Amino acid sequence: MAMPPNRLDELSRAFGPHLNLAPPGGWEANPEPDKLVKTHCCFCGQQCGIQLKVKDNQVIGFEPWEDFPFNQGKLCPKGVKRYLQGNHPDRLKHALMRTEQGFAEVEPEPALDRVVDEIQSIQGRYGKDAFAVLSGVSLTNEKSYLAGKFARLGLQTKNLDYNGRLCMVSAGAGNKKAFGIDRAANSWADIEGAEVIWVTGANVAECAPITTDYIWRARDRGAKLIVCDPRITPLARTADLMLPLKPGSDCALTNGILHLLHKWDLIDWEFVNQHTSGFEETLEAVKDCTPEWTSNLTGLPIAAIEQAARMWGEAKTSFLLHARGIEHQSKGVENVSSCINMVLATGRIGKPNCGYATITGQGNGQGGREHGHKCDQLPGNRDIENPEHRKYICEVWGCTDEELPRKGLTAQEIMNAIHAGEIKGLLCLCFNPLVSLPDTEFTREALSKLEFFVVLDFFLSETAQHADVVLPAALHEEDDGTSTSTEGRVIRIRKAVDPPGDARPDWEILVDIASRLGRGKYFDHFTSPEAIFNELRVASKGGTADYFGITYAKIEQNMGVFWPCPDLDHPGTPRLFEDKVFFTPDKKAHFVPTVWRPPMEVVDAEYPVWLTTGRTVFHYLSGTQTRRIGFLVEQCPHPYLEIHPRLAELHGIAEGDAVEITSRRGALVLPAKVVRTIRPDTVFIPYHWPGALSANRLTARHLDPVSKIPEYKVSAVRIQKTTPDRFSPELAELQRMAFEARTNQPVLPEQVY
Ligand SMILES: Nc1nc2c(c(=O)[nH]1)N[C@H]1C(S)=C(S)[C@@H](COP(=O)(O)OP(=O)(O)OC[C@H]3O[C@@H](n4cnc5c(=O)[nH]c(N)nc54)[C@H](O)[C@@H]3O)O[C@H]1N2
Ligand SMILES: Nc1nc2c(c(=O)[nH]1)N[C@H]1C(S)=C(S)[C@@H](COP(=O)(O)OP(=O)(O)OC[C@H]3O[C@@H](n4cnc5c(=O)[nH]c(N)nc54)[C@H](O)[C@@H]3O)O[C@H]1N2
Ligand code: SF4
Ligand SMILES: [Mo]
Helix, strand or coil, rough: CCCCCCCCHHHHHHHCCEEECCCCHHHHHCCCCCEEEEEEEECCCCCEEEEEEEECCCEEEEEEEECCCCCCCCCHHHCCCHHCCCCCCCCCEEEEECCEEEEEEECCHHHHHHHHHHHHHHHHCCCHEEEEECCCCCCHHHHHHHHHHHHHHHHCCCEEEEEHCCCHHHHHHHHHHHHEEEEEECCCHHHHCEEEEECCCHHHHHHHHHHHHHHHHHCCCCCCEEEECCCCCCCCCHCEEEEEECCCCCCHHHHHHHHHHCCCCCCHHHHHHHHCCCHHEEEEEEECCHHHHHHHHHHHCCCHHHHHHHHHHHHEEEEEEEHHHHHHCCCCCHHHHEEEEEHCCCCCCCCCCCCCCEEECHHHHHHHHCCCCCCEEEEEECCCCCCCHHHHHHHHHHHCCCCCCCCCCCHHHHHHHHHCCCCCCCEEECCCCCHHHHCHHHHHHHHHHHCCCCCCCCCCCCCCCCCCEEEEEEEEHHEEEEEEECEEEEEECCCCCCCCCCEECHHHHHHHHHHHHCCHHHHCCCCCCCHHHHHHHHHHCCCCCCCCCHHHHHHHHHHEEEEECCCCCCCCCCCCCCCCCCCCCCCCEEEECCCCCCCCCCCEEEEECEEEEEEECCCCCCCCHHHHEHHHHHHHHCCEEEHHHHHHHCCCCCCCEEEEEEECEEEEEEEEECCCCCCEEEEECCCCCCCHHCHHHHHCCCCCCCCCCCCCEEEEEEEEEECCCCCCCHHHHHHHHHHHHHHCCCCCHHCCC
């Protein structure tokens, strides 16, 4: 379909990143594709199937892939527009090296030589662990596995961690404590038949859009929906019961529900007695969590708490879904455990139409957390400190125990160690910490202290702008591989086009660096993604995340295979625990007692308003990709402060007014978006922008003690109306662009305000 020309494109060049509005050749060209390639979306963990239209080695559009069972052709706006990245003029095609005059394009060889020299020099002077790796799970399983092996055997450093540390680790830790395995307990098919669906801390319609479809199909069959969130999210607007709790009070709510389930004897005693342990201690922990106590802490009416407990307790089948709203907290793991306690107490797991899952975040948020990408993990979700696990991986890798580093630091701890001068060199791929870590100013200071910094990316991210060397990587559609969706389904990512210029898939770059460091014997056999996958299969064999029985051909034949899949004849496991056998040492599911405690930072007289941060449907993570796609920027050009009319009125704030938001870390000035869909004591900012627009200038480096996830969802701030001249130049420019795009005519700055 032809789109009208739009001034957004032209004007954006003046501001910074170019916005791509049209495919190669423009909308009018609309050429016939040479081929359609069946693959998956490069963005979120839903991993929707999509067909890319390819002509002359360029992705020029997409077609729905209706046969792929998960999304049946449906896509969200990001999936629809993702193909506009490939022909983007900002695309990195050559290596960049920092000079006195700024970045200069260089040939691949001198860039790699410099990287290798610097690694050797830093490790020679300060020890192997002084060079760290930060990686990410937009990477395929193959690349995630390789990143782990590269850090441990290529660089021989213990300090490797990944951006899932900001995302999935609270759920991972909670799952392992309860079940001994870290995966959604069910495929999404079980959502559809559930009588009650409990969604907490998940903005399903915007962040897992296709899951909405499953929930609505369940509602069509009579299911009741309960949503817990300080904001009335789009899905919550269709809920039977909305619980708009205070940020950070989740464990008080779920403890209160368990208290009532016990009081009203809505417990599945047979399941609890036969298949679980730890229930008595857990009941002891909730014995004083009366509805009055719960109401005090959560701010919810007693009647609503009781109604939720009845709806959940009296149902025969149910499905509980959560995401970062409960996990991005300094008690993220406890919040997860308290949800699992509710599921176990009612025995609603391991049978049809009953289930529990965390909704994964990044594209490969599931697979990327299984195969040795984490600072304490080896492939197959093995433990790097467990002698048996080390022995097995040493055999697969052909190394000695002395050669295999032990547990290293987590992502935020790596940044802290860089800031403290203990880590001197960093290789960063698929991670944009300058936007995504909390306390932006601290991260910026840390990056400026590095003696050497190399980044692999396909765009010059804000973090890459601080690098000494940037190596151009391949886009999702430029390489083969596998990924694991939120359901635990291992799927095939298919190469559609070749990378441009000197850009190469990350695995090729890492193998090259390892060889130049003299470690080629561990890497030189990796000549294709499939070769890496075949080693991953063996390395995962016998671990809880067992992929041994999964091959590229089997994925192809079955539209994906659910792990665990321990041998080649095994069909895969869509629903876990059907035999009521769990992956814990005693084979039982474990209740974990949770005692409520407040967030690390609470509101007070100086900072009286709760701040929570998160996403909008139109942008993805740190925004390096979606902030370059014209349509998405047009829909959501800049960040804003979501605020309730009552709070706004208290401060004399009206829609669009400039508001200064100040925390103990820093301040931002953003336009107000006055909405009735948020608690009046809470404000919300989407976090997809850098610099003066970054929500993370306000957030704190408070971590969950177990998972080490930052508390992005709870901070204390104060707000004050200010004047539009206090908007940062970036915000003013984006506002102007958006206005012109809407009206298609240039305006004077004051008209925007
Ligand atoms: N459009 C879009 N989709 C995405 C992404 C994206 O960037 N953009 N990113 C992907 C990734 S990596 C992730 S991790 C997921 C994240 O997916 P979600 O976790 O669903 O998204 P968030 O916006 O981070 O937060 C979810 C909800 O938590 C609520 N919340 C805040 N504080 C609390 C609290 O104290 N308790 C409770 N119960 N709720 C609270 C927020 O109001 C918000 O509605 O989305 C994935 N999908
Ligand atoms: N305030 C606040 N902060 C948050 C959150 C929040 O809710 N609130 N959410 C947190 C969460 S859940 C997450 S997941 C993190 C995400 O934070 P990040 O991981 O930092 O975000 P991304 O935008 O995914 O950064 C990935 C970078 O890798 C690049 N990239 C993508 N694919 C590839 C690839 O295949 N190879 C290479 N080499 N590069 C690639 C992209 O261009 C981008 O520059 O943010 C966290 N930060
Ligand atoms: S829901 Fe997620 S995977 Fe599906 S199209 Fe949107 S961003 Fe892509
Ligand atoms: Mo995430």
